Amino acid sequence: MKIRFLLPLLLFMVVIGILGRGLRLHPNVIPSPLINHPAPAFALPSMLHTGETTTDKNFLGHVTLVNVWATWCYACAQEHPFLLEISTAPQRDFMLYGLNYKDDPAKARDWLKQHGNPYQQIAIDETGDTAINWGVYGSPETFVLDKKGIIRYKQTGPITQEVWAQTLKPLIEKLRNEA
Amino acid sequence: MVPELGNFALIIALAFALIQAFSPVASRVRVTLNYPAVLGQFVFLSFAMLCLIASFLQNDMSVVYVQEHSHRLLPFMYRVGAAWGGHEGSLLLWCLILCGWTLALLIFSGKELAVMTISRIISLLGFISTGFISFLFFTSDPFRRIFPLTPAAGEDLTPVLQDPGLIFHPPMLYLGYVGFAIAFAFAICALIEGKLDKNWAQTLRPWVIMPWSFLSMGIVLGSWWAYRELGWGGWWFWDPVENASLLPWLSATALLHALIVSEKRNAFKGWTLLLAIVTFTLSLLGTFLVRSGVLVSVHTFASDPTRGVFLLAYLALVIGGAFVCYGVRIKHFYHPPAFELFSRETLLLINSVILLTAVATISLGTLYPIVLDALDLEKISVGAPYFNLVFLPVILPLLLLMGIAPHVNWHNQSFKALWKKLRGVFLLCVSGGIALPLLAGFEFKWLASLGLAFALWIMLATGQYAYQLWQQRKSVSWQNAAMIVAHLGIAVLALGITLNKAYSEERQVKISPHETVILAGYQFTLEKIAETRGPNFKSETATFRVQKNQGTPHYLTAQQRIYDSHEQSLSKPGIIANVWRDLYLALGAPLDNGAWSVRIYYKPFVRWIWSGGFMLLIGGFLSLMNSLSLRRKA
Numbered sequence: 001m002k003i004r005f006l007l008p009l010l011l012f013m014v015v016i017g018i019l020g021r022g023l024r025l026h027p028n029v030i031p032s033p034l035i036n037h038p039a040p041a042f043a044l045p046s047m048l049h050t051g052e053t054t055t056d057k058n059f060l061g062h063v064t065l066v067n068v069w070a071t072w073c074y075a076c077a078q079e080h081p082f083l084l085e086i087s088t089a090p091q092r093d094f095m096l097y098g099l100n101y102k103d104d105p106a107k108a109r110d111w112l113k114q115h116g117n118p119y120q121q122i123a124i125d126e127t128g129d130t131a132i133n134w135g136v137y138g139s140p141e142t143f144v145l146d147k148k149g150i151i152r153y154k155q156t157g158p159i160t161q162e163v164w165a166q167t168l169k170p171l172i173e174k175l176r177n178e179a
Numbered sequence: 180m181v182p183e184l185g186n187f188a189l190i191i192a193l194a195f196a197l198i199q200a201f202s203p204v205a206s207r208v209r210v211t212l213n214y215p216a217v218l219g220q221f222v223f224l225s226f227a228m229l230c231l232i233a234s235f236l237q238n239d240m241s242v243v244y245v246q247e248h249s250h251r252l253l254p255f256m257y258r259v260g261a262a263w264g265g266h267e268g269s270l271l272l273w274c275l276i277l278c279g280w281t282l283a284l285l286i287f288s289g290k291e292l293a294v295m296t297i298s299r300i301i302s303l304l305g306f307i308s309t310g311f312i313s314f315l316f317f318t319s320d321p322f323r324r325i326f327p328l329t330p331a332a333g334e335d336l337t338p339v340l341q342d343p344g345l346i347f348h349p350p351m352l353y354l355g356y357v358g359f360a361i362a363f364a365f366a367i368c369a370l371i372e373g374k375l376d377k378n379w380a381q382t383l384r385p386w387v388i389m390p391w392s393f394l395s396m397g398i399v400l401g402s403w404w405a406y407r408e409l410g411w412g413g414w415w416f417w418d419p420v421e422n423a424s425l426l427p428w429l430s431a432t433a434l435l436h437a438l439i440v441s442e443k444r445n446a447f448k449g450w451t452l453l454l455a456i457v458t459f460t461l462s463l464l465g466t467f468l469v470r471s472g473v474l475v476s477v478h479t480f481a482s483d484p485t486r487g488v489f490l491l492a493y494l495a496l497v498i499g500g501a502f503v504c505y506g507v508r509i510k511h512f513y514h515p516p517a518f519e520l521f522s523r524e525t526l527l528l529i530n531s532v533i534l535l536t537a538v539a540t541i542s543l544g545t546l547y548p549i550v551l552d553a554l555d556l557e558k559i560s561v562g563a564p565y566f567n568l569v570f571l572p573v574i575l576p577l578l579l580l581m582g583i584a585p586h587v588n589w590h591n592q593s594f595k596a597l598w599k600k601l602r603g604v605f606l607l608c609v610s611g612g613i614a615l616p617l618l619a620g621f622e623f624k625w626l627a628s629l630g631l632a633f634a635l636w637i638m639l640a641t642g643q644y645a646y647q648l649w650q651q652r653k654s655v656s657w658q659n660a661a662m663i664v665a666h667l668g669i670a671v672l673a674l675g676i677t678l679n680k681a682y683s684e685e686r687q688v689k690i691s692p693h694e695t696v697i698l699a700g701y702q703f704t705l706e707k708i709a710e711t712r713g714p715n716f717k718s719e720t721a722t723f724r725v726q727k728n729q730g731t732p733h734y735l736t737a738q739q740r741i742y743d744s745h746e747q748s749l750s751k752p753g754i755i756a757n758v759w760r761d762l763y764l765a766l767g768a769p770l771d772n773g774a775w776s777v778r779i780y781y782k783p784f785v786r787w788i789w790s791g792g793f794m795l796l797i798g799g800f801l802s803l804m805n806s807l808s809l810r811r812k813a
Contacts, residue, residue, distance in 0.1 A: 002510070005505065005506040005507075005509050005510065006502075006506040008453065008457070008502045008505060008506070009499065009502035009503060009505070009506050012498060013499070015464075015546070016491065016499070018546065018549055019491055019546075019549065020491055021549075022552065022553050023487040
């Protein structure tokens with residue numbers, strides 16, 4: 001048997017190998033180009049303190065989670081109880097900020113009153129311009145920022161128990177111990 | 180009750196598929212189980228499909244698949260289509276169509292081959308079917324119920340799927356994909372038996388032609404659907420899943436031509452077998468890419484990893500086995516070439532090579548992101564610029580050949596005689612390519628002239644061939660008519676693609692009510708915009724008056740829809756079409772004071788693209804007539 005007759009088989013096996021490896025990857029997870037860059041600057045009205053402004057300077061000095069959410073977002077509502085849980089935990093060692101994305105602020109306030117507010121601060125991004133600068137392409141998304149306000153991680157999709165225990169919690173601990 | 184019946188029907192169908200797979204064993208004791216097994220399987224798969232459709236029509240929201248893909252307010256027609264609008268249902272359709280093809284093969288060609296040969300082919304198809312029905316039943320059961328029952332309206336069908344295209348595009352595409360299983364089974368059977376004769380090639384030919392025609396039509400319908408529904412004004416995006424449908428089409432085209440040589444000249448047997456295996460491999464690969472979620476695409480459904488693993492194992496087993504078989508047995512099919520260097524055989528060989536090169540370049544672009552990701556290098560996506568760049572130089576020589584090949588004799592051809600015959604056409608199309616756009620008042624663009632020259636080349640050379648045939652015989656055989664129509668179809672397609680690419684215009688503008696915007700000489704006036712209500716969506720509906728100079732005004736409506744069950748909005752473009760151009764308008768986002776951002780496109784010759792594709796279908800039909808007429812003579 002000549003070896004060239006088996007060439008199609010060899011080629012096919014290489015393709016199968018690659019596809020098999022590919023199955024264990026997550027093509028939807030696109031790393032944000034903003035990782036290890038300072039959070040894009042913004043100044044937006046605050047939802048919790050009417051008349052005040054929330055800016056990127058508010059991120060300095062502590063580990064911050066910035067959660068992009070909206071009342072029209074179905075997955076955000078599913079994520080919400082878990083955010084309440086981590087935010088009201090006794091030894092919380094981070095700040096949870098919300099970025100209210102393309103929403104009606106009055107509706108959002110009512111929604112929080114009804115379901116509880118996990119956020120320490122909320123910036124109102126009615127036009128979605130800030131979200132564009134942050135590279136948000138869906139909600140919910142959560143950015144993890146270190147004490148210097150540098151984006152270190154981005155979670156696309158809801159934070160689940162699993163994501164929290166395996167990724168976010170250890171990361172927050174690590175960032176907290178950084179200078 | 181209905182879903183349970185459907186589920187039960189699947190189990191029985193699976194049993195029949197197993198009987199079908201092992202039917203040659205029974206034929207040793209002189210019992211033919213082929214026909215009852217295939218028929219039984221077909222009946223029960225059809226019944227399962229009807230049960231699924233019935234569940235949709237009854238709005239049985241306790242069935243997970245219905246709940247995820249339908250909505251109480253979803254219009255009737257889309258509820259039928261939704262039965263194959265998701266992973267599980269489309270897989271059921273896959274199985275049903277495979278079984279339908281097998282049944283048709285048995286009925287129409289069952290007597291043309293030796294009993295043992297047809298029995299082996301049916302058995303191989305039975306193994307393929309067993310694998311897919313198991314996959315359906317064990318990993319993707321469409322009839323699974325949710326308990327406890329929560330009153331739900333249903334999550335609804337994804338808005339882009341709510342289009343008449345849904346009813347026809349997937350079945351057409353699957354009729355193509357799945358049909359290539361027959362050629363695959365024929366090839367494996369030939370390898371096992373070590374025999375490939377004229378009768379084999381002649382019997383197989385219609386079973387390649389039909390799926391090829393359906394696939395051509397499926398691709399065309401998909402393109403037309405994307406154009407109407409996605410609101411980007413494009414008709415082909417080099418999306419991984421589009422590529423997955425184009426790949427088997429290209430290789431099946433090569434197979435079609437190789438089969439002619441096998442049938443008429445008793446040559447290219449190795450090629451024919453390899454192409455038959457490769458074509459079905461690419462079909463399965465396409466199914467894998469769509470179903471496993473390994474690539475990011477508009478077509479991939481949310482998927483769970485066990486499905487991908489199952490499909491990959493299946494692919495490795497079926498295709499790996501086929502290639503082993505090929506490697507071990509192909510030496511029995513080797514003949515020294517019995518034709519001269521310049522002959523129709525050579526040109527058809529080059530045709531195969533070019534088409535496979537196209538397959539390789541498109542596969543490379545499609546799989547490259549996975550390769551890089553698999554090697555942990557980086558995440559990238561390969562887009563239209565790559566494909567446009569590499570596809571054009573690969574495909575242009577093919578267009579050149581298409582004009583020449585019909586004029587070239589089998590076995591041997593004098594180059595001088597050919598040049599004498601075609602030089603007039605050659606000069607005509609070079610000058611026509613340059614002059615025609617200028618005469619029609621378009622500016623000179625090299626892409627347009629190139630496309631026009633090549634399209635004219637095919638049209639004129641094919642026309643000359645048809646004329647000669649008529650002169651000699653006063654009649655045109657089905658086979659020649661098929662070739663002529665299909666080749667002209669490719670010319671029309673090439674013309675549409677290049678002229679559209681060269682002369683399309685677009686503008687993105689802000690427009691307020693009663694304002695007018697001009698594009699390509701057409702005045703678009705926003706007459707009114709108002710909120711309207713559809714069956715399961717609300718929408719901002721804009722009416723535009725479109726007028727050229729002071730000509731008759733036309734009206735088009737474009738909508739920005741928000742579906743009740745999805746927060747996602749869908750921009751439904753308005754289109755005014757004629758043979759020469761489409762005017763295409765899509766609403767963007769509302770701006771201040773009642774103004775809207777809109778995108779307006781002028782798309783010349785876009786209909787030619789789909790018309791060319793439709794001509795391929797007609798060509799396929801004519802070729803089928805040829806196969807039928809051969810049978811009648813035999």
